[in-house]
Amino acid sequence: MTGTTPKIIIYRSSTITICVKIDLACCAQNFLSDAEEDSDFLICVCLNEFSFCYKERSDIFLQEMFGMQNNESGNLDFHDYDRNLKRLLERINGKVPQYEGRRGNMNKAKDLSKLTPKNRELLLRVYNDCILKGNSKARTLCRVQRLAWSFILFENKDVDTATKEDFHEVFSKIMTDSNNGDTTKRLRVEELKRFDKEYYGNGEDYTPRTKFMKFARSSKSRYLPEDLLSKKDAEKIINSAYWIRDKAMLNTLWSTGARIGEIGNLKVKSFEYLGQNNAAHLMLNGKTGMRKVLIVEPVLDILAWIDSHPNRNKPDFKESYLFTTIDGKPLNHALAQTIIRKAMNRSGIKKRNNPHLWRHSRATYLCGKGLGEMQMRHYFGWAKGSDMPSIYIHLSQKGLDEAMRKTLGIDEEEVKEKVCKICAHSNIPNAVNCLRCGKPLSLEGYIQLDQERKIMDKEREISQKVLIEAMRLVQNGLNPEEAQNQAIKSIAQQQVGQKPVMKVSASN
Template identity: 30%
Template sequence: MDIHNYKRRLERTLENIKNSKDISDNNKKTILKFHDSCFADGISVCKIERYLYDLARFSQMLNKDFENVEKDDLLKVAGEIEKKEWSPNSKQTFKVMMKKFYKWLEGNGESYPEKIKWLKTNLKNNHKKLPDELINEEEIEKLIRFSNNIRDRTFISLLYETGCRIGELGSLTIKDISFDEFGAKLIVSGKTGARIVRIVNSAPYIQEWINNHPFNKNQNSYIWIKKNGESISYARLSSIIKKTAKRAGITKRIHPHLFRHSRASYLANYITESQMKNYLGWTQSSKMAGIYVHLNDTDNAILRMNGLKKDEEKQEQKLKPKTCIRCKTINETTNRFCKLCGFILDADTSKEILQKESERNQMDDILNEVMKDKDVLELLSQKIKEKKLINK
């Protein structure tokens, strides 16, 4: 499933290139040939769309035919890219496109020409998220509480716990989910192929949503659907997150990939670098997991050195499901009462109810004492008689 609608986006990009007055006819022909070559090489529609989108901008920045470009022209473009207020990933993607394009155009697809070989495409590591930019568990709980329905609660809970890319979750079907005594397992397909993702905290939510899913008898039905049964697009899923954050009063910039960053930072406290790569769908050669693990290792080492943290110390899991002590039903972390038997699940709710019961009992005691007073009884009797006369 293509929740990003890349196929339609590619069609629009091609239309824009063909109709552009800022791209020469020669460059248009070259871009279309590159488009065909990318498909022949088995490159994904997602990447091809991005290559062509950036190639169109590249052509406009050069303002000359690709075949006539020299190293100085490429140096100038690279400098312009660095000056732009693009994200580090966008800058890197653009440079990767430049090198790949000239490798195809002048290097016969085998080697980089001298004019472009010098261009570095490594992503700089000086744009890492600070802790206050990430989403913490208290904020995840707020997002769940302020969700409009069980579908949205489930999606937000899963997006955080799994750390999945939104495209991986967006293409889930009912048959991709299996439950066991510990929670559930998801089969997701991502950049590194299919993998199994264990969930615990989100299991009660996904169980309830599947039970209420309008097409739950169809194992091939997508998990995230609209009322009419159509699958939900990336734009819609992203909008759900942002609108929920606004209702919850969360002011930091919330976007789908931030959940992945935040979860990776949390998991680095508990699992190894290799385990993180498997769980989050990174290749074993990827350096992403190491960044999170090494940052946490350094912080923990400094705290232990100063006697502020013990090796066995663990963070409290605030999103852990609640098990009813009466009927043993596993409930969502945001539930205050058991969804099966109605028993109180958390101490705060228990305290609140006991307080109200105590207040009622105190009022009953006061009324009982008052009713022992003959004068009060006589006055009350008189008032009742007057009330009856008025009603007549």
């Protein structure tokens, strides 16, 4: 610690963030001794990167505000694939990985010291082959990690000489592990079978050791309707966020239903404000490529965040990531998850706090609103052959419930009034546009306003054509009334694609 300059950062979790930096090391002990015993009062002493936390969870604050977990190169590795892959390889080689900042679930990590030397060699071979094939870091990490977890189950036996009975025993352990869900089990079984096929089946067929392994695919969702976030839940969570960045990010996550990685990779230039009806386009980059989606709900929050963005005065601001830390560094997956978890805790919503729940919930909500299958594929970035839209049909009961209530004459539960974000006017529950300022209150409201505007523009265009045509006919000698009637008939025929038949009779 000699020669380093400590900084004391004081943070109180309220709408105002207070940061005090002290350059004198002798002041540190005084601040710590006088600290309040308030759970919302955090004091951290920082020596260069991270050396001491006075209160629990102080490291989360440092990571959120200063982006300590982002890589030094400045390139966004939202899911920390580089670091996680490095740690996994260190553990496979029998080394103890170095953890910066928080250690997360390190104590729950699998003990890879149980791997035999031969199995370690096989895992490193798989890793090298993934690199040679040009696999992505995400794919490489997933494959090596799943195989490592499965290889542990062989205990002191080498996988290359294991018998069918050994594989049967490992398969049984995977399938009976109560700590893992069906998806995790299926992926581990598939990865183990793929490994056996590629390295011991000449890449053509599964060997008898793994051919017996079967895992029935299920098209059912893991979520029940009551597990999902309702629109009311989402709004409550969003309003529970303190910082405008968090509100904007959560609102964007709900409105787009995008993957959390797609949100993290957004840049300022990805946001295109349309300048009317409080709407904008977002350009998302996901597994199926680029797609442009329409947003309404988060637009005001995004504009407010952009106005206070840490990089707003830089010449290359458009290239900056949209959601960043206070010093302009991009968020990573861990920090995004922390933002979601803290907002959900404040809101009192007792549901899963993983980012993908928001995607499931939004897809179910829009499915219930009648969004078509093709529109859902584009909006959520699903491939044409994906069966994801069908998964949400059984989760979306709202449309059926509304129809049944109407048929049976049952009144729906009372819904709170909608408050306009522009003028703060309270509107009736089923309003789609504000009754005072006319701005849309939701995506449905924007679509309705847009359709009405197009109709009005078309009517104005037709009226102008009729007027011009009538004036021309008057100049050719028709009286004004007859000229107007012929002009209307002529323009109407043009609109329906018929060839106009002009009859011009001279007056007098």
